[in-house]
Amino acid sequence: MKTQEQLSNVILAFVFTLLLSACQKNHNEEQADYNGIWEIYFNIPTNTGYSSLRYEIELNNSTYSESFLDYYSASNEYIYNVWEGEVIKTGNKLQFEVTSMKTYNYDPIEKEVLELISETVPTEPHIDRSLTLSWETVLYTMNNGNLEIRADWNEDGDYEDTDEIMIYMPVD
Incomplete structure (x- = not known):
């Protein structure tokens, strides 16, 4: 049971990192209209x-x-x-x-x-x-x-x- 909980935490951390990375990437790719x-x-x-x-x-x-x-x-x-x-x-x-x-x-x-x-x-x-x-x-x-x-x-x-x-x- 403890191993399954640890695995779930690792998967959640991985998904969170992926989402955070995607948000930062989209933010960095926004170009100002005056560029x-x-x-x-x-x-x-x-x-x-x-x-x-x-x-x-x-x-x-x-x-x-x-x-x-x-x-x-x-x-x-x-x-x-x-x-x-x-x-x-x-x-x-x-x-x-x-x-x-x-x-x-x-x-x-x-x-x-x-x-x-x-x-x-x-x-x-x-x-x-x-x-x-x-x-x-x-x-x-x-x-x-x-x-x-x-x-x-x-x-x-x-x-x-x-x-x-x-x-x-x-x-x-």
């Missing part, structure tokens, strides 16, 4: 006219990587940035927790990323080189296959005033 690589272009004034700068963001469930060029007219300098971190999703709100900020020199003629200038772990709230608060909280929607982001630039929670809507296109 993928997205891009947007901004035209900004430079010392020689306008320049079209490309911003790219790669989202993968709970992580992201954003790369973009900055232009500084005072020094006629281009800087290439790569920010990485975690994404926390609540409803249609995404919060970006920046964990790494890398800055590279950039050659605008050759369109080439050059040597790493700096790598920092930001403090909260982090301030970028232009002394502006970098967006960390956005509302997002999927609209006709595009990723529409409403950035809360001033982090006041109202998505108005200086806030902005950006429409990112998928990168093929």
Whole structure:
């Protein structure tokens, strides 16, 4: 009788482990609708006219990587940035927790990323080189296959005033 009870316990433990494994597998396979690589272009004034700068963001469930060029007219300098971190999703709100900020020199003629200038772990709230608060909280929607982001630039929670809507296109 004791052997049969032990065998039943082993079988129950095995079935429980199988069910738990299946639940975790299904949970891990869920893909967020915003996953993928997205891009947007901004035209900004430079010392020689306008320049079209490309911003790219790669989202993968709970992580992201954003790369973009900055232009500084005072020094006629281009800087290439790569920010990485975690994404926390609540409803249609995404919060970006920046964990790494890398800055590279950039050659605008050759369109080439050059040597790493700096790598920092930001403090909260982090301030970028232009002394502006970098967006960390956005509302997002999927609209006709595009990723529409409403950035809360001033982090006041109202998505108005200086806030902005950006429409990112998928990168093929």
